[in-house]
Amino acid sequence: MADQNTMSRLDTLTSWHADWATLRVAVLGLGVTGFAAADTLAELGADVLVVAPAPAAGSAASERASLLPVIGARLLQADLDPARGAPHPATAAPAELAAHHPELIIVSPGFHPDHPLLAWAASQSIPVWGDIELAWRLRDKVVRADGTPAEWILVTGTNGKTTTVQLTATLLAAAGHRVAPCGNIGIPVLDAIRDPQGWDALVVELSSYQLHHLKRTGPGALVPWSSVCLNLADDHIDWHGSAEAYRDAKATVYANTKVACVYNKADAATSAMVQDADVQDGARAIGFGLGVPGPSDFGIVDGILCDRAFLAERRDHAIELTTVAELVDRGLAAPHILANILAASALARSFGVEAGVIRAALETFALDAHRIQVVGRSADIRWIDDSKATNPHAADASLKAFDSVVWLVGGLLKGVDIDGLVASHVSRLRGAIIIGVDRAAVREAFARHAPALPVFEIDADDTEQVMPNAVRLAAGLAEAGDTVLLAPAAASMDQFTDYAERGRLFAEAVRDYLGGGAGDHESASDQDS
Incomplete structure (x- = not known):
């Protein structure tokens, strides 16, 4: 059971250079995210026990399991189903996990909030973090020339996340920034923050599962540069338990935003999220939509995609980004893709990317496979x-x-x-x-x-x-x-x-x-x- 000294110690662990040595951690899951967490914590000197089902022979999980002793972590094979729970009662855990006396649990995104091991952790007052909080606390491993870590731009929504992340990263890279798309897009954020070349910005795709575990205040709370929830529709209700819980998880993306909270003008839920968000002083609400934009919006006028947000004369003028006709030629003119382009452009403009750079970058952008x-x-x-x-x-x-x-x-x-x-x-x-x-x-x-x-x-x-x-x-x-x-x-x-x-x-x-x-x-x- 975690005591007050443990809780106080965890509050101090907000840097790569803090004292993580000998911290007893249990990592639930051995997917890409779980392995990245185990690898990172082992590198920091923590005592790491990974709890996961026995991997199938020849599988990627089997390869990751074989690497655990190499990186200095141990594997406890347990019959765990992240979705449906485990055979253990809600107040019990496998003996080896209990004997580890974990001071912290890192949970992979797929584990249901009511999973028996998470219920056990709660009964023992053991803090539970997701990989995103861990990465945020460790983001200063590699810093920029001015000594500060990379800024984070957060993207969530029921649909369009990956396309918007890729678009935003493409636009930032075209402007000369060192940028990494990561998170739910497939590259763990923990791998991105440990990359020795370093980054100016991380564009982080966040699922509702990952957002569920994020704090909005206190040590470990993210402070993104800019953020967007692209849209909201019922999804993953079986995981979250209700549409309201799903919505609340998505709304976490806007907490503590510094520069721009980007929202979908056609989706009232995202507007309400921004209105309710506790953000940094000076953060602006930036709308996007397929209609004529108002001041502080991105939109479309006579087939021209426009920015009326990031210019001094936004009451009377707009900046042209590209045209629908040009996007038709690139296969990017479906309405939901246009919306993604506007959202990504807003995020990029919040980071100082010029309109001409956006237009040029869109001339070579292509959608991933399996998207229209x-x-x-x-x-x-x-x-x-x-x-x-x-x-x-x-x-x-x-x-x-x-x-x-x-x-x-x-x-x-x-x-x-x-x-x-x-x-x-x-x-x-x-x-x-x-x-x-x-x-x-x-x-x-x-x-x-x-x-x-x-x-x-x-x-x-x-x-x-x-x-x-x-x-x-x-x-x-x-x-x-x-x-x-x-x-x-x-x-x-x-x-x-x-x-x-x-x-x-x-x-x-x-x-x-x-x-x-x-x-x-x-x-x-x-x-x-």
Whole structure:
């Protein structure tokens, strides 16, 4: 059980150069994040015990497990399911973990807040940090020429996080800044802050899981340069327990912001988050939206993307950033992508990036795979992979970009209601192919709102044939001018490793069906929206 001396010591650990030696730490999880935490703490001299399930032979987790003794950490193999809990009662822990007497627990993002080991930690008054707080406390390992650590720019939202992080980092790099995109985007922040070359800025993608564990005040509370919540829609309700808890986690992104709180003018929830946020003196609220911008906003006027925030004459003038016509040529003109560009531009401008630099950088920017990516064309039919649309909000944005759609939908719904999404897009649907394990809810939504629509289901038992069968059925429904759109509105882990594998198998099935020459993996550059 943590005593007052331990708590006082933890309050002093706000620098790489503090005394972390011999601190007893338990790290829950051995994914990329868990290993980065263990590696970092071992480097600092802490006594590190990693608690994780036995890794499968030949897996990435197995390789990480083999490295733990090398870095000076130990592994306790325990039958833990981060999502559904462990076989231990809420007030107990594996004997070896209890014997370690941890003074601190670092939890990987996937562990549910009510996981038995976290309940045990609470019963023992053991502080629990996420990897983001740990990284923030250690951010001064490598400093800039003026002796200060890199500034942090935070990005969250239900959808568009990764694209906005990549855009923002691209714009900062084009201006000559040393910048690292990191966090939930795939590169642990703990790896970024330990990079010996150092950075001027970190653009940090934060999931609601990571935000859940962040403090808003006191030692360890982040103080970002600028921050954005791109949008808010129901997601991960099964993890957070309620829509309100999910919203509260997302709102943490704005706490203590120094320069700019960027919010979505079309999403009242993000505006309310900014209004309620406790920020640094001088921080500004900067709105973005697809309409005409007001003072302190980013928006679009007559097809021109404008900044009316970071200029002295913003009451009467605007700065041109780029045009929709130019972005069409780059495959970046879908409405939700335009919104991401405006948000990223606001973050970059808050860091001093000139408008001309933004325009030039956008001329070479390309979306990642599995984001409204054309993977095939045949008989005036486009086949588009938007496997990254893992929730209804993302699928809604994707569907709005096309007029006539054969929709591949379904997967792991994560407790989210899909009824409204189906109802709002019936008029644009030629037909639908339902995949995944949670097919019943999707099937019932189509029965309620589109009983005459051709709808087919793919048996979830034969994973290897999911995409070939879906493509074959979609081809039978599609007509000239249609788009066959994989925008599942659901997570992928029921049948696939991740959304990337789901998208890749879809693309392969399209190429196989169309004869191997389909698609050149370009963005959906000629969409009408």
